[in-house]
Amino acid sequence: MDVGAEEWVLVVRKDGKPFDPQKFGNTHSDRGRLVKKLAKLPNLTVCLEATGVYHFDLAIALHDAGVALMVVNPKASHNFAKVLMKNSKTDAVDANNLAEYAARMDFVPWTRPSGDKIALRSFDRRTCAPEGIDALTRQKAAAKNHLHALSTTSETPKAVLKDARLAISQLEKRIVRLSAEAMALIGQTPGLTRVFTLLTGIKGIAETSAIALMGELLLLPPGLSHREWVKLAGLDPKAFDSGKSVHKKARVSKAGNRHIRSALYMPALSAKQHDPHVKAYFEHLPANGKLPLQAVCAVMRKLLHAIHGMLKNDKPFDNSRFYVIPAVMIPP
Structure with a gap:
């Protein structure tokens, strides 16, 4: 299945032969219709790419419906398509390549993370927008660099400097608010509290870095070396x-x-x-x-x-x- 921002393209292969591609809108109603359709198919394996935030809700829905699911690194699927000597690149071709990938490669099941771990990562990444703690921290650093550049010349109007300082102040307030919400979530779960304590025991890892690391590392499949x-x-x-x-x-x-x-x-x-x-x-x-x-x-x-x-x-x-x-x- 090729996952995009606006639609999903499904290609079903049976006995090595692909059926015509089907399209579904990237909406809540179409997701339910798609999952219901796939859950009825016997001996099914679904393969899709880890395409930013767009695959995540679909992966959870498929997993919860009992569908065997593998989520592959886009780089792996891209290199697989090169091996197949595919000259064209369309959503339907990409979906068919992923179906062939699932047929040929070993099945590696996707592990569903718990709700609190998903929520924690959302505070750092903001699942629905690129404005989590990590992105806001980067924006604040860029804003400070911009302010420094503006301050090096006496020709910069005071109103511009004031606006630049205001932008930094607003970013800092948003970071503090999101961090407080994330810490409240961590404090509600003993397991997360313990992980936070362990991480902040390392010199160099403070609250923001610990939240970011927890949001990523705790969602990795268990049992990895x-x-x-x-x-x-x-x-x-x-x-x-x-x-x-x-x-x-x-x-x-x-x-x-x-x-x-x-x-x-x-x-x-x-x-x-x-x-x-x-x-x-x-x-x-x-x-x-x-x-x-x-x-x-x-x-x-x-x-x-x-x-x-x-x-x-x-x-x-x-x-x-x-x-x-x-x-x-x-x-x-």
Whole structure:
């Protein structure tokens, strides 16, 4: 099924042959009609892409109706279409490619997150609009940079400076309000409260970062390893070697959830400043040939490893296990 902002295109394949595509509007009534139709089909597997926010309600409805559902990374389906040598790209072609993907690839069931975890992610992302805490924080940073640029010249009218400061103030108020609502939700659930306490025990992870990380990490399928977390976050190294002549430097793949990477970036910068063990780990990387940005990505990846272990074992952050400071680096 190809999922779009305004409509869904359904292609049903049976015995390797596709039926004509069917279209459904991206509305509550059509979603109910579509789910009811699919729930009646025997031995059915539904495959759709993780297309931002548009697939989410449909995925929940299909899952709750007992339909076997797999939600694939758009990059995986895109590369699969390349393998099939498809020259055209339409919604019907994309839907047929996904049906063939479901027929050929191993079935990986989609895991439905609980309601409180979905709500928590909505505070950070705002499921229906790109104005959650994360987006508002980015807008505030951009507004501050804009104000700084305006303030560098005496030619900027006072009214313009006043308006720029007002915009920053309004963004700060919205962030505070959404954060308070998110904290109220966390306080209502002992499990979420415990996770929040564990995360904020890491130097560099404050309230906003903890909310963002919880909204993303708690929705990952249960039972994944720390390496799978890293891969889903797009922080896994991507090597590029071919023969004897092509040897490019490894770089992060970015073939994963950008929201996890965004939520880890500022905590990594802060932790490398304020936690001696994280700082020592960061500082030893450039000495081994890593660029500063590569070192930050390595800290993000190692922080994600640590968070995985903390949540799995319900234990607070132990910075001494993050990196053992060599004796030569310890001040007398």
